[in-house]
Amino acid sequence: MTAELFRDDSYLKTAEAVVREVRADGIVLDRTIFYPTGGGQPGDTGHLARADGTRVAVADTRKGEGGILHVPAPDQPVLAPGDAVTLELDWARRHRHMRMHTCLHLLCAVIPAGVTGGQVGADRSRLDFDPGETVFDKAHIESELNRLIGEDHAVAPRWVDESELDTKPDLVRTMSVKPPRGTGRLRLLEVAGVDLQPCGGTHVARTGEIGRVVVEKIESKGKRNRRVVVALA
Numbered sequence: 001m002t003a004e005l006f007r008d009d010s011y012l013k014t015a016e017a018v019v020r021e022v023r024a025d026g027i028v029l030d031r032t033i034f035y036p037t038g039g040g041q042p043g044d045t046g047h048l049a050r051a052d053g054t055r056v057a058v059a060d061t062r063k064g065e066g067g068i069l070h071v072p073a074p075d076q077p078v079l080a081p082g083d084a085v086t087l088e089l090d091w092a093r094r095h096r097h098m099r100m101h102t103c104l105h106l107l108c109a110v111i112p113a114g115v116t117g118g119q120v121g122a123d124r125s126r127l128d129f130d131p132g133e134t135v136f137d138k139a140h141i142e143s144e145l146n147r148l149i150g151e152d153h154a155v156a157p158r159w160v161d162e163s164e165l166d167t168k169p170d171l172v173r174t175m176s177v178k179p180p181r182g183t184g185r186l187r188l189l190e191v192a193g194v195d196l197q198p199c200g201g202t203h204v205a206r207t208g209e210i211g212r213v214v215v216e217k218i219e220s221k222g223k224r225n226r227r228v229v230v231a232l233a
């Protein structure tokens, strides 16, 4: 398995690692700062650099059997198991993912409807809702998002034991998404005073870091699906 350094510190831009396996579908390292595609957030890109100057461009990162797969771009030099490499994240892209992903947590808090899906992007992101009786007002949603961003709430992951969910029902009641069971430990993402839900993605440390956002459009995708598209201003 690959140690997932981004879980505890999403601000790591570089790290040292050792190549464990070179497979047809990607390179497995002993540890990584590259986030693999999941939870609606795209996989990271960047470079793996060997001390002799060899640089391998990473075009995508995915979860794989036995570890996280760093997928090289076409025609890259070939690394070997045991190679020591410096990981260089495409930080500009990842930081936009972190800002957008955190913004989607705020969107969950602003819209009192069930989330049915979502996708984070570097420029724009979307969440799909089962609207029920909820009225979707574009201007209101945008001003509420920017209010929460301006209030600069702290954002932090919090690990809890599943048993805590039973002994502290208030914890579950405040969550916008009900947690999966059967994993023992659960990673929650808390936007202080705003949102709490299970999430394994990467986020900024304070909502102010998101910066201004605009609600680009609200689309009706059938009776039970309203899509809200948000972009960084």
Ligand SMILES: [Zn+2]
Pocket (backbone or CB within 6 Å): 101, 102, 105, 189, 199, 200, 201, 202, 203
């Ligand atoms: Zn999240």
